Amino acid sequence: MRPGIHPESRPVVFRDRAAGVAFLTRSTARSDRTIEWEDGNVHPLIDVEISSASHPFHTGTSRVLDTAGRVERFERRYGRTAPDRH
Template sequence: MRPGIHPVSRPVVFRDRAADVAFLTRSTVRSDRTIEWADGTVYPLVDVEISSASHPFHTGTSRVLDTAGRVERFERRYGHAANRA
């Protein structure tokens, strides 16, 4: 590796706002916000909307899709297929 061309990796706290869970990991992302971790050290803080703690694939929960409403909306907009024949 050539020196001086790679970003600096350092400990960063990622906080999932949906699940109210925080992860301490290494990253190159920059943040102006900070948080004091359980060990008393202050780390940069990055808020994320979704992580493995709140993602439906990892949690096993799924969202209910309103397919009936989608079909009705499609039929209202474009008409029934039987009416066109």
């Protein structure tokens, strides 16, 4: 790596607001907010809306979409575009 061209990587705490969990990892992201971590050190804090702790794909709590209702609403609004072929 060439010196002076890469951003500084340092420990940063990412806190998932939806799940109420925090992760300490390395990042180049900057933040004015800080938090005291379990090890007693103070690290920058970045709040995120969703992470692997709260994302439906990772937690297995996916929601079922009402696709039939969406199709019916579309057809009511715009009508059928092509006749059914059976």
